[in-house]
Amino acid sequence: MRHYRPSTADLLSAVSDFLRELGPRLESGDRYQSLVCTHILAMVERELRGEPLADEDEAALVAAIRAGDHDGDWDATFARILNRTVARVAIAKPDHLAPEHRS
Amino acid sequence: MPDTRSDPAIALAAAVRRRFGGGTSVENVVQATLGGSNRTLLFDLVEGGGTRRRLVSREETFTGEASPFLSPGQQFRLTAYVHAAGVPVPEPIFEYDGQDALGPGFVTAFVAGETLPRRLIERDDRAALLVQLAEALVRLHGLDVPPASTEPSSRRGASSQPIPSSQRRLGSQAAEAQRQQSDANPPSPDADDNGSTQHPLAFLADIPESGDPVAGMRLRLDALDEPHPALELGLRWLETHRPPQRPRALVHGDFRNGNFMVGQSGLAALLDWECSHLGSGVEDLGWLCTRSWRFGRNADHAGGFGTRDDLIAAYASAGGPRLDADEIRWWERFGLIRWAMFNVLQAHGFAHGRRSPAYAVCGRNTALMEYDLLMTLKGSYD
Numbered sequence: 001m002r003h004y005r006p007s008t009a010d011l012l013s014a015v016s017d018f019l020r021e022l023g024p025r026l027e028s029g030d031r032y033q034s035l036v037c038t039h040i041l042a043m044v045e046r047e048l049r050g051e052p053l054a055d056e057d058e059a060a061l062v063a064a065i066r067a068g069d070h071d072g073d074w075d076a077t078f079a080r081i082l083n084r085t086v087a088r089v090a091i092a093k094p095d096h097l098a099p100e101h102r103s
Numbered sequence: 104m105p106d107t108r109s110d111p112a113i114a115l116a117a118a119v120r121r122r123f124g125g126g127t128s129v130e131n132v133v134q135a136t137l138g139g140s141n142r143t144l145l146f147d148l149v150e151g152g153g154t155r156r157r158l159v160s161r162e163e164t165f166t167g168e169a170s171p172f173l174s175p176g177q178q179f180r181l182t183a184y185v186h187a188a189g190v191p192v193p194e195p196i197f198e199y200d201g202q203d204a205l206g207p208g209f210v211t212a213f214v215a216g217e218t219l220p221r222r223l224i225e226r227d228d229r230a231a232l233l234v235q236l237a238e239a240l241v242r243l244h245g246l247d248v249p250p251a252s253t254e255p256s257s258r259r260g261a262s263s264q265p266i267p268s269s270q271r272r273l274g275s276q277a278a279e280a281q282r283q284q285s286d287a288n289p290p291s292p293d294a295d296d297n298g299s300t301q302h303p304l305a306f307l308a309d310i311p312e313s314g315d316p317v318a319g320m321r322l323r324l325d326a327l328d329e330p331h332p333a334l335e336l337g338l339r340w341l342e343t344h345r346p347p348q349r350p351r352a353l354v355h356g357d358f359r360n361g362n363f364m365v366g367q368s369g370l371a372a373l374l375d376w377e378c379s380h381l382g383s384g385v386e387d388l389g390w391l392c393t394r395s396w397r398f399g400r401n402a403d404h405a406g407g408f409g410t411r412d413d414l415i416a417a418y419a420s421a422g423g424p425r426l427d428a429d430e431i432r433w434w435e436r437f438g439l440i441r442w443a444m445f446n447v448l449q450a451h452g453f454a455h456g457r458r459s460p461a462y463a464v465c466g467r468n469t470a471l472m473e474y475d476l477l478m479t480l481k482g483s484y485d
Contacts, residue, residue, distance in 0.1 A: 033460055033461075036460040036461050036464060037460050039464065040460055040463060040464060043464075043467060058330040058331070058332050059330040061330070061332045061335075062330045062331065062332055062335045065332060065335045065336055065339050066321070066335055066338075066339065068339070070339075071339075071343075077336070078336065078477070078480070078481070081332050081333050081336055081477065082333075082477045082481070084332075084333075085333050085470055085473045085474050085477055086474065088467075088470035088473075088474075089470045089471055089474045091467070092467040092468060092470050092471060093468070093471055096471050096474065097474070098478065098483065
């Protein structure tokens with residue numbers, strides 16, 4: 001079933017635009033909170049527009065790393081975790097990525 | 104703000120009169136807008152003769168589950184100990200007790216100055232500041248510390264342990280329980296039940312941070328119910344690349360740009376002792392150099408004040424050992440994991456009722472520290 005326009009991401013960006021205009025008119029504490037809220041909405045918008053993070057049993061991975069089971073394939077495990085981390089940062093704060101990881 | 108308008112001001116005046124006599128008054132009360140899990144009040148203590156002193160009241164207003172922080176009473180005892188030894192800290196004045204309508208918390212002298220990290224690293228005297236920071240660390244790390252704990256658990260360490268699940272989410276009730284506990288266990292005596300003398304910092308010996316750092320960090324992370332493979336990868340690397348053992352020292356535990364009060368003549372006070380523990384003093388140098396605390400000046404590893412080598416030279420000149428840069432780097436990697444853990448902790452608090460947009464963001468921001476950690480392990484970042 002399909003909802004009418006606008007898309008979820010566009011709905012969010014409408015709220016973001018409003019908050020961005022409102023922010024400067026607020027007193028300092030609320031202005032800070034409104035900046036944080038704008039940041040959160042932008043993050044959610046990126047998440048909605050991007051590819052979902054693939055399912056992975058990260059609890060099992062943690063246990064295996066702790067047990068030393070990945071010492072033998074360290075580089076491959078490292079690369080896999082770095083890829084996933086890059087995907088997370090690309091949603092949370094893309095500016096934080098080094099140029100080599102920016103899309 | 105008029106000093107009679109709010110309840111905290113009235114309670115503060117009563118707490119002051121209990122200790123300094125009925126002739127004293129409290130004026131110019133200002134609540135600092137720092138938020139977080141503390142309430143900070145600045146005020147003038149005016150004694151009968153007209154002597155006026157600016158003081159600071161700090162109270163814990165949120166007692167979170169799985170809190171890794173020292174209780175206010177423990178912080179008070181700790182800062183009194185280091186103050187007496189000449190480490191620059193705001194002079195501790197008194198601690199609140201069960202008869203005050205405030206707390207848990209304590210009052211210290213007010214120290215004027217600047218703490219904003221970006222302003223500090225723009226100062227012309229930042230190299231001199233780094234020297235003063237190194238001198239303060241050498242003094243701190245040279246202090247006498249209690250012996251390693253021989254018992255698995257002691258009452259004195261109990262209030263810094265994770266709060267049992269049965270007490271979770273009780274908020275003010277938990278705070279009250281903690282206050283009653285500190286009443287039952289007054290701060291002054293240094294003798295245990297057998298009458299033998301105990302080191303005034305004996306309570307530090309039992310907290311997880313005073314044990315093996317890798318094991319302690321896994322304990323904290325496991326309590327937060329969210330798997331983080333990147334952090335575990337970092338811990339595995341740390342575990343397999345350990346630096347040489349160091350003598351146990353008193354570690355500040357949050358020695359970073361942002362916790363330094365700097366006045367006109369330089370470093371005036373080291374703030375925020377709630378993460379203190381026993382361990383390798385190099386941890387403090389590594390935390391100062393951790394990438395998250397360089398405030399954009401990534402080549403000035405030491406908090407934006409100077410390079411890692413500048414810090415090593417200053418620490419040695421002040422009488423400390425000449426450290427290997429790789430030992431500091433080990434603790435920087437630990438620092439990235441630790442800073443990530445604190446962000447997971449905030450997100451955990453958010454999930455358990457501490458609703459604030461800022462805490463919500465912390466959870467997602469954990470990926471930023473994980474990224475810095477992996478880039479550092481890979482050799483792309485230093």
